[in-house]
Amino acid sequence: MISTVRSLPDSPGVYQYFDDKDKLLYVGKAKSLKNRIKSYWRFTPTFIPNPGQSPRIIKMLHEAVRLDYIIVESEEDALILENSLIKQLKPKYNILLRDDKTYPYIYIDESEAYPRFEITRKVVKGKKITYYGPFPNGGRALFDALYEIFPLVQKKSCLHKGKACLFYQIKKCLAPCEGKVSKDAYAEIVKEAKQAITKRSILTKTLQEKMQKLAVQERFEEAAALRDSIEAISSLHISSNIDLANQMDLDIFAILNGDERGVIVKLFMRNGKIISSAYSYFRHTHIFDCNEAYRQALLEFYTIDTPYVSKEILTAHHFEDALQVARTLSSRFEKKISIETPQRGPKAKLAKLALQNCKELLKKKDNDTIMEQKIADLLELSTIPYRVESFDNSHMMGAATVGGMVVWDEGKWDKHSYRRYELHARDEYGQMKEMLTRRIADFKTQPAPDLWILDGGQANLNLALSLLKDAQINLDVIAIAKEKLDARAHRAKGAAKDILYTAAGIIELKPNDKRLQWIQKQRDEAHRYAITYHQNKKRKEDTQVSLLNKKGIGKATIKKLIDYFGTFEAIAHASSEEIEKVTNKKISNIIKNNNGEM
Structure with a gap:
């Protein structure tokens, strides 16, 4: 490696450290590869890690035996490539933030004669578009409440029909399609609805009145639905007595690393009021780097499709690459964007508020992940498995062959992330290979989890480890299968116990062991999901066979x-x-x- 370090170019780029098993340890970016990488090392009297660095960096360098690098045209290109590689390859010593979701926004296009509110996660073309949000949680409830309370055009198709419909009869629309309301009168209703998006007491008060009336009429299911909507809308707000003199738009980010995990909190202020907030946890990492964390969080959040970007972003901590990230975002959205870490005044109080929420969330979550910590100890995992993907495939005599992936995230099923795979391989090994290969290909846009659980034995485990090694991705894998009796895996309940296959060897646990039951729960959900898809597909194929037979x-x-x-x-x-x-x-x-x- 010393020869590579000595001959580095004085160019911007991305570098990668690998260990003796060719596993990726760390990805970094540099304005000058030559200067940045040489700063890691001392050349005399021997080639050793620079002792002035943190102990964890030194630990990483002691594990490293190989260095690769990629030259790019600019520091901005290096920044973007580094972020993409971290998300895709899951290096051992890098931070991997999981919250790369695109949050929904409510928008209205007032170039239309009778405009209506819509939900979007992407930029909408138009000159008179107004966005409200983002709304990480409760956005749909807020959107539905607008149409529950205000007599707006309920559906896009309504205006084209030219005839008043049921919505007019139940007083949820004023029938502009028949000219029963003027454009000016409708515009006043829109103005009131826009105010209600930020001043939500208007919505919640009206919904509470409707809920009470429904309860009196013993329409309890409808009343309960309104109650849930009120709670969802209320949860959007973080109480704060911070008052900004001007009606500013600000996005506030705070990141804090704990003993077992880290957390990122985002607050969104529009017109001087906090309209929504979001938080997410990220895995504990061998090296927590504040600069890397904020850099990755901002680049991940502000994608090119983000509908609205505040011109001013506040961070709770100063980070080294703030200026470069601001330049990248300014270029991405073609407007001036600044990143600040305020030290005093109302803005500093907002950053402090976000940081306080980080501390509370870390305290709260540490008590909820005891089982995941036990699983990590049992299986000797490299990280606690907060996010787990489990795989199974299903077929009948080779017909309707499908696969399913289910996702366990932060103590609950993340059903939005479940995936179904239509498979073409003839044997079960080939089917599993097809499914895992396709999942690995998606790591560029949907980052790897902390753990894979496969239905199957040693062969499937070896397959997964081989595929991940070829892709240079760090990811723990286990397989679970029934113990074979007389060379057969007896699936009847109680006929055989489940065996765990890990990279370190086979683990056998008693049937009543809570850790085994936790793993079985993951496997069983994957099996349920795959077989449901198989049954649906089989019914469809049987129908198609019948049609062709006829x-x-x-x-x-x-x-x-x-x-x-x-x-x-x-x-x-x-x-x-x-x-x-x-x-x-x-x-x-x-x-x-x-x-x-x-």
């Missing part, structure tokens, strides 16, 4: 087509010539003439 196409021919094309969908999209090659012209004509029924 047209005179036999099972043997259908099997030949499926073996060649893989799916009924692929058959439907195939050309007449392709189908004719596999079967004959008569079959081709039948299928193409009845394409709508497939």
Whole structure:
């Protein structure tokens, strides 16, 4: 490695340290690769890590045996590439922030005669677009409340029908489609609704009155739905007595690292009032670097599709790359964006408020993750598995082959992140390989979790470890399978116990062990999800087979087509010539003439 370090170019770029097992340890960026990387080392009297660095950096350098680097054109390019590689490859010593979700915004296009509110996660084209948000939680409840209380145009299609509908009859719309309300009168309603988005007491008070009326009428389910909406809208607000003299828009970020994990808090101030907030945890890392944390958080949050970006961003801590990140964001959104760490005044109080919330969240969560910590100790994992992805596949005699991935995140199922895979491999090993390969390909946009749990034994474990090694991704993996009795895995309840397969060896636990039950719960949910998808797909395929049978196409021919094309969908999209090659012209004509029924 010393020869690589001595011959580094004086160019911007990204560098990567690897250990003796070729595992990626750390990704960093540099304005000058030569200057930055040489600062890690001392060359005399021997080549050793620079003792002036933190103990954890020195620990990383002692593990490193190889250095790779990528030259880029500018420091900004290095910044963006570094962030992308960290998210995709999950290096051992880098921070991996998980909260890369795009939050919803409420918007209205007032260039229309009778505008209505909509929800978006991306930029909407138009000259008179106004955005409200972001709303990490409760945005949908707020949106629905607007249409519950104000007689706005309820659906896009309403204006095109030219005739008053049920919404007019139940007094939820004033029927502008029939000209029953003037543009000016409607504009006043819109103005009131816009005020209610920020002054939410207008909404919650009206919803409470409606809820009480419904309760008196014993319409309890409807009353409960309104109660949930009120709670969701109320949860958007963080109470604060901080008053800004001018109606400023500010985004406030605070990041704090704890003993077992870190947390990031975001506050969003619009027109001088905090309208919403969000928080997320990130894994404990061997090296916590404040600069890296804020840099990654800001670049991840402000994607090119972000509908609205505040011109001023506050951070609770100063970080080294603040100026460069501000330049990158300014270039990305084509407007001047500044990043400040205020030391006094109302802005400093806002940063302090965000930091106080970080401290409270770390205290609260430490008591909720005892099982995950026990799992990490049992399996000797490199990190506590706060986010877990579990995989299973399902088929019947090779038909309707599918896979499922379920996600456990921060003590609950993250059903929005569940994924279904239509698989084409013929054997179970090939199916698992196909599924895991596709998931690895998605790491660029959907970062790796802390742990993979696979349904299967040593073969599946070895497969996953091999795929991850080839992709140079650091990720813990275990597999769980029934103990084989007489060379068969007995799946009947109580017939055989579950065995855990890890990189360090096999682990056997008693059936009543809570840790085993936790892992079984992950496996069982993956199995449930995969088999549900399989059953739905099988029913659909059975229907398609039946339709083809009625047209005179036999099972043997259908099997030949499926073996060649893989799916009924692929058959439907195939050309007449392709189908004719596999079967004959008569079959081709039948299928193409009845394409709508497939």
